[in-house]
Amino acid sequence: MKTELISTVFLSEKRKSTLLMLMDGPATIDEIKNSINGTTSAIMAQIKILLEQGLIEQKNDEYRLTHVGQIILKKIKPLIEALNVVEGNKDFWASRDLGAVPDPLLDRIGDLGDVLIHEPDLNHLFEPPRELLVSLKQTKNVCTFYSYFCPTCPNNYAELAKKEVNYNLILTRPVYERLRDEYTEQYNAIMESPTSHLYVCEEDIVKPGAISVTDNLLLLSFFNKKGFFDHKKIISFEDSAREWGQDFFLHYRGLAEQVK
Known part of the structure; x- marks a missing residue:
């Protein structure tokens, strides 16, 4: 039976x-x-x-x-x-280091739903995906975690701060220090915004490459199993994926210290 x-x-x-x-x-x-x-x-x-x-x-x-x-x-x-999530992109998932994902969220990996894998060409390696940039222009809420430095991101951070989007940003300490020391104008825009909240987590925690959750999108990136960031990212527009991403972000916010 x-x-x-x-x-x-x-x-x-x-x-x-x-x-x-x-x-x-x-x-x-x-x-x-x-x-x-x-x-x-x-x-x-x-x-x-x-x-x-x-x-x-x-x-x-x-x-x-x-x-x-x-x-x-x-x-x-x-x-x-x-x-359904894994079988659609078996090679991608097999090559990812998922050690940064808490077990309860691994149990809910199906919540990611229909995902697309973003793999930029050589001319756009250090630029966020177009889908994320479009979403950032429209959203009223953003939660972002970065454990690597994205050269175009400080301007995006500052733009969100100036628009008074409800913005929560977590950076690892090396990324935070570079933002603070080399991008003073953008850093000050974040710190002066009443709706922006900046957090720092230590470098030695197990972490993903990036998390971004907007009103209509989830973006995730993980280091590969060799410990390298190869610029491949997951994008999903499903509500269940965004809820999953929010919980993932909150996990790291609990490990971070707010900058005041």
Whole structure:
């Protein structure tokens, strides 16, 4: 029975997609068909299997999860979401050092949802991705962590401060000291802004390359397993990813000291 249920969920994309859809509530066959892009006959064949396995039930014209289906899907959904994140970019994840991510957030890695991997060409290695720059012009809230120095970032920091965006910035101490000593005008703009908050964390903590969370975007970068920063970044526009990123940022804010 255990093997049957696992096979029922995982050996058909249509069955898996139907079950995930029904987690949000009952649906008619037409709603299911429109959601997972299949013919009525193909979907009905999978619906029949789900009914036989006791994972769904039919009431009038709608299908819904049974209590057993709800129990199983609540356990399986995080695994499915994690597999979707990792399988789409296996080489990237296999090469990343994820030691900076707390275990509870690793358990929620599926929250990242649909991600794109940003890999700049040689002419744009030290520039933030265009998606982030566009988002920074529109957002009212930003949380950023940097453990490396980005030459274009001080001007971005200062612009956010002058616009009085609700801005929280964490820097490792070497990055902070370079900002303070070499970019005095931008540093002063941050410190004088009533809505900007600057924090410093020590260099010896295990850390990612960068975290940026805006009102509509999450950007992440990690060092590779050799300890190098290779400029590859993750970008996601999903709400669940932004919530994940906020929690990741708050983890590091708890390890940092505010500059006053």
